[in-house]
Amino acid sequence: MQENIPKGCNSLCRACAHRNITSEESAEQKMAWLAHALSPWGKELRSIKTPLAQERWGYREKVSLLTQWSQEARWQIGMIACKHFVNLQTCPIHSERVRKMILWISESIPTPEIFSLSLYAQTGKQATLILKTNVKPDLCWLVEHEKYLSQTGIEGLWLHLHPSAGRRLFGKRNWHLLWGKPRSYNEMGLIYGPTAFQQLIxxxxxxxxxxxxxxxxxxxxxxxxxxxxxxxxxxxxxxxxxxxxxxxxxxxxxxxxxxxxxxxxxxxxxxxxxxxxxxxxxxxxxxxxxxxxxxxxxxxxxxxxxxxxxxxxxxxxxxxxxxxxxxxxxxxxxxxxxxxxxxxxxxxxxxxxxxxxxxxxxxxxxxxxxxxxxxxxxxxxxxxxxxxxxxxxxxxxxxxxxx
CATH class of the missing domain: 3.40.50.150 (Vaccinia Virus protein VP39)
Known part of the structure; x- marks a missing residue:
């Protein structure tokens, strides 16, 4: 069994199925699945390439998360599991940048009557607040929270108005850059934007x-x-x-x-x-x-x-x-x-x-x-x-x- 799960892991979360087993056990399970699914090529199947120990936690820089206004009068960011909302504010799989942005959202964004946040998406240094509406809300509140925003590691914050957001997260229109710049560079020197797909390690x-x-x-x-x-x-x-x-x-x-x-x-x-x-x-x-x-x-x-x-x-x-x-x-x-x-x-x-x-x-x-x-x-x-x-x-x- 996994002995060193970092603090903050929500036991109700269903995203990390292998968090309670060791990296060796996880690799064995993945190899067993591949040996079954790719059985005609068993002789050609090599050993699994795994990340360094320090890369196994805090690596997730791309997230798509639900939002919910809580009884504590603040936004919660997480997922639905077994019909219950699971708060992922302290998730140890998320990168520090993601955790800082989730904290910024919970402490900075006003009530649903002012800003009806539905979803939150982040790709590296580009973050997106998604509202299920075509109506642009009042953004006067943002000015007083920009200072801390600059300390999260985010370089661009977007507002995306998308009434049918759900399984399909993004639409083509109604993108508004609220703060920062529209593109960033990743560790490989490649430019990317808010909807980019990137390998996380x-x-x-x-x-x-x-x-x-x-x-x-x-x-x-x-x-x-x-x-x-x-x-x-x-x-x-x-x-x-x-x-x-x-x-x-x-x-x-x-x-x-x-x-x-x-x-x-x-x-x-x-x-x-x-x-x-x-x-x-x-x-x-x-x-x-x-x-x-x-x-x-x-x-x-x-x-x-x-x-x-x-x-x-x-x-x-x-x-x-x-x-x-x-x-x-x-x-x-x-x-x-x-x-x-x-x-x-x-x-x-x-x-x-x-x-x-x-x-x-x-x-x-x-x-x-x-x-x-x-x-x-x-x-x-x-x-x-x-x-x-x-x-x-x-x-x-x-x-x-x-x-």
Whole structure:
């Protein structure tokens, strides 16, 4: 059993299913689940990559939480569990920045009659107050609370008026920047906004990008398609190594940020399935041996027509697939194997410690092709030399992705 749960953990909270077991037990459970869900590829399944001990708590910088006006005449921030409101003001999984903002809300925002707060969302240094209305409320109260707001670590505070907010948290319109600046930089030097998705443990995410880059080895003669590319972390990496790069992303904010984070990449906005004609046109002059792909789909996995197009038309020599759902990953891998691909290996990443969630990076190779021919190296030399030949060319900075 877990012996050192930090103070402040609410026993009614259902978010952290593994908080009462050790990190070793959690890893074993996740590996057991993956071994079951990905049983056809059991031999290719590697040991799970886990975060450092100090990264297992206080790591959650992206939250979407409910609000409630309490009998103590202050706002509470939390979730609904078993039809009861669970106050998460002192949650030890939340980062210090999130905890400070929750405290600021409880002490600063006036009554529901003045400011009818419904939801609170935070992504890193960008925070959003969500009201289920189209009517902008009186904001005179904000002036006297700005001083403490500047001490929370937040750089931008937004008001979002969204009458139908719920399962779908954000709408397209009625965004108002109340305080600070509209964009921030994360630990990897990437710009992001209030609706961005970001992996919560940067060091571990960087490891996964390293592994994908080490396998794909994009070079100047290669073309790489990056689907569900988000704010451009992976896009920037491919362009750093000289590869011709295109990404597809549905979020307008993410596309805007990706164009700044990866200015050398071409970026298409929309669903991946609707962008297949443009992707075909972009790739038509690239020989098969120079086609690469990186995909990071949501939990539903690859769209059926995207999966079919990748495996039967675009046919990349190598493909890296970061998945957050082993079930849909198994479905997609079976399709790829039925269309001339084999799985090199699967590496699990514990991006969400103390929960049951686990992500995996799968590396696929087109059958009949040697993945090392383009380097002029055999496999042994490639594996022992790759980090010095490739990885170390990139360093930490505000303008360069840190890998």
């Amino acid at each position: 940067p060091n571990l995410y960087i490891q996964s990008l390293r592994e994908a880059q080490d396998f794909l080895t994009p070079q100047k003669n290669d073309s790489i398609i990056d689907l569900y590319c988000g704010s451009g972390a992976s896009l920037r990496l491919w362009t750093i190594f000289g590869a011709r790069t295109i990404g597809v992303e549905i979020s307008a904010e993410a596309v805007e940020n990706a164009s700044i984070n990866a200015p050398l990449a071409q970026i298409l906005r929309g669903t991946c399935s609707l962008r297949i004609p443009q992707l075909n046109e972009w790739a038509k002059n690239t020989p098969l041996q120079h086609r690469l792909a990186y995909v990071n789909p949501p939990r539903v996995g690859l769209e059926p027509d995207v999966r079919h197009w990748l495996a039967t038309e675009y046919r990349p020599l190598r493909l890296a697939y970061l998945s957050c759902n082993a079930g849909t990953l198994a479905r997609d891998l079976a399709f790829f194997e039925g269309n001339g691909y084999f799985v090199e290996h699967i590496t699990p990443y514990d991006f969400f410690p103390n929960t049951y969630h686990v992500e995996t990076l799968t590396l696929l190779q087109r059958k009949g092709e040697c993945p090392y021919f383009h380097l002029g190296l055999n496999k042994f030399h490639y594996e022992t030399c790759s980090s010095s030949l490739v990885i170390k060319k990139v360093c930490f900075s505000k303008t360069t992705l840190s890998v």
